[in-house]
Amino acid sequence: MDRDKIKEIIAKRVAKELKDGDIVNLGIGLPTMVANYVSEDVNILFQSENGFVGLGPAPKEGEEDPYIVNAGGQPVTILPGGAFFDSATSFGIIRGGHVDVTVLGALQVDEEGNLANWMIPGKLVPGMGGAMDLVVGAKKVIIAMEHTVKGNHKILKKCTLPLTAAKQVDMIVTEMGVMEVTDEGIVLKEINPEFTVEEVQEATEAKLIIADDLKEMEV
Amino acid sequence: MAKVVSIEEAISHIKDGMTIMVGGFLSCGTPHKLVDALVEKGVKDLTLICNDSGFVDSGVGKLIVNKQVKKLIASHIGTNRETGNQMNAGELEVVLVPQGTLAEQIRAAGAGLGGILTPIGIGTVIEEGKQKIEIDGKEYLLELPLKADVALILGHTVDKAGNVVYYGATRNFNTLMATAADTVIVEAENLVEVGEIDPNHVVTPGLFIDYIAVGGDK
Numbered sequence: 483m484d485r486d487k488i489k490e491i492i493a494k495r496v497a498k499e500l501k502d503g504d505i506v507n508l509g510i511g512l513p514t515m516v517a518n519y520v521s522e523d524v525n526i527l528f529q530s531e532n533g534f535v536g537l538g539p540a541p542k543e544g545e546e547d548p549y550i551v552n553a554g555g556q557p558v559t560i561l562p563g564g565a566f567f568d569s570a571t572s573f574g575i576i577r578g579g580h581v582d583v584t585v586l587g588a589l590q591v592d593e594e595g596n597l598a599n600w601m602i603p604g605k606l607v608p609g610m611g612g613a614m615d616l617v618v619g620a621k622k623v624i625i626a627m628e629h630t631v632k633g634n635h636k637i638l639k640k641c642t643l644p645l646t647a648a649k650q651v652d653m654i655v656t657e658m659g660v661m662e663v664t665d666e667g668i669v670l671k672e673i674n675p676e677f678t679v680e681e682v683q684e685a686t687e688a689k690l691i692i693a694d695d696l697k698e699m700e701v
Numbered sequence: 702m703a704k705v706v707s708i709e710e711a712i713s714h715i716k717d718g719m720t721i722m723v724g725g726f727l728s729c730g731t732p733h734k735l736v737d738a739l740v741e742k743g744v745k746d747l748t749l750i751c752n753d754s755g756f757v758d759s760g761v762g763k764l765i766v767n768k769q770v771k772k773l774i775a776s777h778i779g780t781n782r783e784t785g786n787q788m789n790a791g792e793l794e795v796v797l798v799p800q801g802t803l804a805e806q807i808r809a810a811g812a813g814l815g816g817i818l819t820p821i822g823i824g825t826v827i828e829e830g831k832q833k834i835e836i837d838g839k840e841y842l843l844e845l846p847l848k849a850d851v852a853l854i855l856g857h858t859v860d861k862a863g864n865v866v867y868y869g870a871t872r873n874f875n876t877l878m879a880t881a882a883d884t885v886i887v888e889a890e891n892l893v894e895v896g897e898i899d900p901n902h903v904v905t906p907g908l909f910i911d912y913i914a915v916g917g918d919k
Contacts, residue, residue: 560869568877569804576801610776
């Protein structure tokens, strides 16, 4: 499967998790693509942690405003009804439980819902930015990522990289399926019909619990 | 009482070894003229507090490239490779702070608070060496206030009394830093007479501002 197709499958499926009226914060990269697949009859208010709510699509070429950018610095728009605020208010919104869903990528996630996505010691230290606040503060944390990286497991028994937050992940969506993190472990709820349960388990270090009502993932 | 000065005069208040705060988020809302003048002047051994370390060719990133910073307190350094290089070479001390915590530490300093209690960082390396306090069965980290000698902020419209109105996503850390330094300098993109800003629209009251330096373009 080519990577663009993988990203599309993941973004499309995550978009279905967003409910009418939700306040949502999307991380940089793949998570940003989720906005493109939200059904037209579902109204979502997107929050941008650099300081506004009502994040709209990218502007037409030539209409970019250098002062209206997303948290990745890309030009965006603000929709009617939106509002600007400072970083204390922005993170008050996040930490205070006013964000319904956050979608983020991960380096590693484990069966306890621990997440590592901010550094690889000695190799890559970009910093956590707002990720720690988002993962702890948002009511629902969805990890949107490719199931493995260069053939290596990313869904582990125990994260080995420094954590972004402990026990906060609720759901993992990959090109292979949809998983929920529960007290008992990771439950495979939906599977991409291109794969078998055995193949998904093989690509996962953590022992998967297969849902009794395992569904086909719409791709 | 805020005083209108030139960019050069404004930055003359920044000396070697000082702690400075600079507003902005990935260079959006950064007072570029003040920062560029600081790069030109070459003040060194600075402790820099800002959201991120910008880019090698834009914003506070230029101060890093020019090796004027000995310690950086920020939430993100991934967009400026020079920050990582200097950190790995042991030339620059970097303290990474979760973004919301950084905002509250600065706000706390400006608001006269002895610190803040936050759940962010519990169960991660961020909690190392910090006091934990349990309230109603939930654990919080005690994070201490962060203040500076000088804060550099960007205002869109500023009157001669120092009242500031912001534009777009440029508020970010500017509003907070305006409260948390001994000397606060606002780079005004548009300077107007007292009375021209409706008091209902003022975000940062002029009482926080010491110097107004006229900027101009983006």
